[in-house]
Amino acid sequence: MREVAIVAFGQSDHVRDSAETSEVEMLMPVLHEVLDRTGLAARDIGFTCSGSSDYLAGRAFSFTMALDGVGAWPPISESHVETDGAWALYEAWVKLLTGEAETALVYAYGKSSPGDVREVLTRQLDPYYVAPLWPDSVALAALQAQALIDAGLTDERALAGIAARSRAAAEANPHAQLRGAVPPGEHLVAPLRTGDCPPIGDGAAAVVLAVGDTARRLTERPAWIRGLDHRIEAHSLGVRDLTDSPSTRLAAERAGAFQWPVDTAELHAPFTSQEVVLRRALKLDAPDSTVRINPSGGPLAANPIMAAGLIRLGEAAARIHRGESDRALAHATSGPCLQQNLVAVLEGE
Amino acid sequence: MSEVLTAPLVVEFPFTRSLGPVQSAFLTGLRERTVLGVTASDGRVVVPPTEYDPVTAEEIRELVEVGSRGTVTTWAWNPSPRRGQPLATPFAWVLVRLDGADTALLHALDAPGPDAVHTGMRVRIRWAAERTGAITDLACFEPDDSPRGEAEPAPHRGEFADPVTGITTPARLDYTYAPGRAQSRYLQALTDHRITGERCPSCRKVYVPPRGACPTCGVATDTRVEVGPRGTVTTFCIVNIKAKNLDIEVPYVYAHIALDGADLALHARIGGIPYDRVRMGLRVEPVWTERSRFPDHYRPTGEPDADYDSYKELI
Numbered sequence: 060m061r062e063v064a065i066v067a068f069g070q071s072d073h074v075r076d077s078a079e080t081s082e083v084e085m086l087m088p089v090l091h092e093v094l095d096r097t098g099l100a101a102r103d104i105g106f107t108c109s110g111s112s113d114y115l116a117g118r119a120f121s122f123t124m125a126l127d128g129v130g131a132w133p134p135i136s137e138s139h140v141e142t143d144g145a146w147a148l149y150e151a152w153v154k155l156l157t158g159e160a161e162t163a164l165v166y167a168y169g170k171s172s173p174g175d176v177r178e179v180l181t182r183q184l185d186p187y188y189v190a191p192l193w194p195d196s197v198a199l200a201a202l203q204a205q206a207l208i209d210a211g212l213t214d215e216r217a218l219a220g221i222a223a224r225s226r227a228a229a230e231a232n233p234h235a236q237l238r239g240a241v242p243p244g245e246h247l248v249a250p251l252r253t254g255d256c257p258p259i260g261d262g263a264a265a266v267v268l269a270v271g272d273t274a275r276r277l278t279e280r281p282a283w284i285r286g287l288d289h290r291i292e293a294h295s296l297g298v299r300d301l302t303d304s305p306s307t308r309l310a311a312e313r314a315g316a317f318q319w320p321v322d323t324a325e326l327h328a329p330f331t332s333q334e335v336v337l338r339r340a341l342k343l344d345a346p347d348s349t350v351r352i353n354p355s356g357g358p359l360a361a362n363p364i365m366a367a368g369l370i371r372l373g374e375a376a377a378r379i380h381r382g383e384s385d386r387a388l389a390h391a392t393s394g395p396c397l398q399q400n401l402v403a404v405l406e407g408e
Numbered sequence: 409m410s411e412v413l414t415a416p417l418v419v420e421f422p423f424t425r426s427l428g429p430v431q432s433a434f435l436t437g438l439r440e441r442t443v444l445g446v447t448a449s450d451g452r453v454v455v456p457p458t459e460y461d462p463v464t465a466e467e468i469r470e471l472v473e474v475g476s477r478g479t480v481t482t483w484a485w486n487p488s489p490r491r492g493q494p495l496a497t498p499f500a501w502v503l504v505r506l507d508g509a510d511t512a513l514l515h516a517l518d519a520p521g522p523d524a525v526h527t528g529m530r531v532r533i534r535w536a537a538e539r540t541g542a543i544t545d546l547a548c549f550e551p552d553d554s555p556r557g558e559a560e561p562a563p564h565r566g567e568f569a570d571p572v573t574g575i576t577t578p579a580r581l582d583y584t585y586a587p588g589r590a591q592s593r594y595l596q597a598l599t600d601h602r603i604t605g606e607r608c609p610s611c612r613k614v615y616v617p618p619r620g621a622c623p624t625c626g627v628a629t630d631t632r633v634e635v636g637p638r639g640t641v642t643t644f645c646i647v648n649i650k651a652k653n654l655d656i657e658v659p660y661v662y663a664h665i666a667l668d669g670a671d672l673a674l675h676a677r678i679g680g681i682p683y684d685r686v687r688m689g690l691r692v693e694p695v696w697t698e699r700s701r702f703p704d705h706y707r708p709t710g711e712p713d714a715d716y717d718s719y720k721e722l723i
Contacts, residue, residue: 130624190577199501297481
């Protein structure tokens with residue numbers, strides 16, 4: 060099988076409101092950054108794939124406007140996923156594995172500032188039984204958090220600790236939206252407090268993928284994708300055990316995460332309580348574990364919706380590029396209460 | 409740029425959905441104060457019922473009736489109810505396993521405060537006074553002091569008089585649209601009756617309206633260029649359908665217009681000339697009506713037609 064690596068990663072600064080720039084204006088510097096880093100021009104890229112959502116923009120086919128930033132002439136091979144860019148990366152990875160392309164540009168962006176993201180996300184719920192009740196994203200996460208507390212798997216204090224660790228780690232991340240000591244705050248939807256929830260923000264990210272020797276030529280230390288898999292669980296929340304994430308565990312197993320230990324894990328857990336679920340599913344909770352979890356600060360420090368999952372893959376890869384990690388796990392999620400999960404295993408040479 | 413333009417944007421749609429046999433039976437049942445579940449492949453009773461097994465994806469149809477009382481399996485206290493949610497006063501979101509069911513249903517619990525709610529508490533359905541066959545027929549849950557029912561779910565044919573076969577769920581999302589740097593500048597110039605484009609630093613093309621990026625080169629367009637106001641019709645169509653809420657007599661002409669100095673045609677209505685006299689190469693200029701932020705239409709200037717060669721690249 061062909062070897063595929065992440066050879067470059069770039070992201071915007073993540074901000075609460077980016078009203079002064081359109082989507083393409085926000086995205087373009089990030090695209091230029093990753094292309095410059097590899098010395099590639101847009102016309103050299105074999106396949107381009109993006110992730111975003113019309114519901115965030117409030118406009119149909121909004122991704123076509125952002126495509127202007129790629130320079131789609133002469134005609135390019137291009138695709139789009141209406142979800143987090145991590146799934147766009149999955150599509151690009153498959154494209155490279157088939158031998159149809161040598162390089163791929165993957166990008167994702169999300170501006171939550173134009174709308175009310177807690178309401179916007181209700182539109183991804185079951186339209187017959189759930190969406191008419193308008194349960195917002197924080198409420199659904201809070202149900203999961205209470206289930207974890209009832210099961211004795213965490214408590215409010217432990218959750219606050221996860222938030223504090225994440226935001227302390229984000230001190231070293233110049234792109235993060237929230238850094239340092241952030242007070243736990245009031246209950247937004249109990250048991251979740253403001254501090255347990257991710258910041259609402261706008262941002263973009265991009266990576267370049269390349270195969271085999273092309274990857275070695277484009278960067279000193281490629282982050283090889285050793286495995287990549289994504290799985291989904293039942294749509295209906297009441298059917299699932301909210302304290303567990305069998306889809307994450309299966310995706311990790313298929314991606315080879317359990318074959319050898321990883322030293323870094325970038326987890327897409329927008330809520331503190333979801334990190335508890337993921338750590339258990341990914342077996343990261345061994346008492347002697349030295350795995351660094353979300354050294355970037357994770358989604359609790361910056362959560363641009365539709366880009367935050369791709370950023371987990373990018374941050375994990377960037378640590379390998381810098382020689383700070385030899386084997387890293389990256390996770391992305393989509394849907395309420397960790398409904399869909401993607402796991403990648405990345406390695407340096 | 410000093411000012412960021414913004415405008416309210418409402419996306420609203422009454423989604424109309426048809427129901428399959430299981431969903432139809434469940435929602436009609438709610439209208440009749442009867443809660444139905446469906447038996448999954450492994451024998452579990454799924455409430456609210458699905459048409460396909462959540463594990464095996466096998467089609468399932470075997471309906472059973474379950475109780476209207478149940479047990480909270482998890483909950484979350486919502487101190488600030490939002491638009492569209494079941495209760496306007498602070499309430500608990502709950503997942504409730506109804507007596508006889510093996511899975512839980514999401515809804516709201518009317519309780520005086522978070523101290524009155526706990527996992528494992530007993531609750532019962534409060535029915536809406538007016539029921540139409542929707543999940544909101546179940547107004548909410550309320551605390552109940554009866555012990556857990558032992559009754560087995562009873563088989564149910566799922567047949568009702570006048571079954572509900574579809575639902576309409578209005579959805580509204582409110583946005584504040586911000587067009588960004590390039591389009592804001594364009595819109596601000598329009599208020600002075602000026603039309604501006606932006607030039608690509610790489611291919612030198614002038615785009616109007618500018619969107620901030622050259623779609624050919626993928627770089628920012630940042631040099632402002634005033635274009636027009638006169639231009640040339642590059643191609644057109646004759647519209648014979650009267651649009652709703654649009655006070656324009658049909659037939660009329662909608663055209664692509666290459667403004668002088670622009671490298672991309674924009675589109676607009678042509679007026680001031682019979683529809684069957686409009687032609688490629690016709691020279692036109694914008695007509696601004698009072699207080700309008702953009703040209704109402706374009707009309708002939710009276711100049712001789714432009715040479716085909718002068719606009720053939722812009723068609």
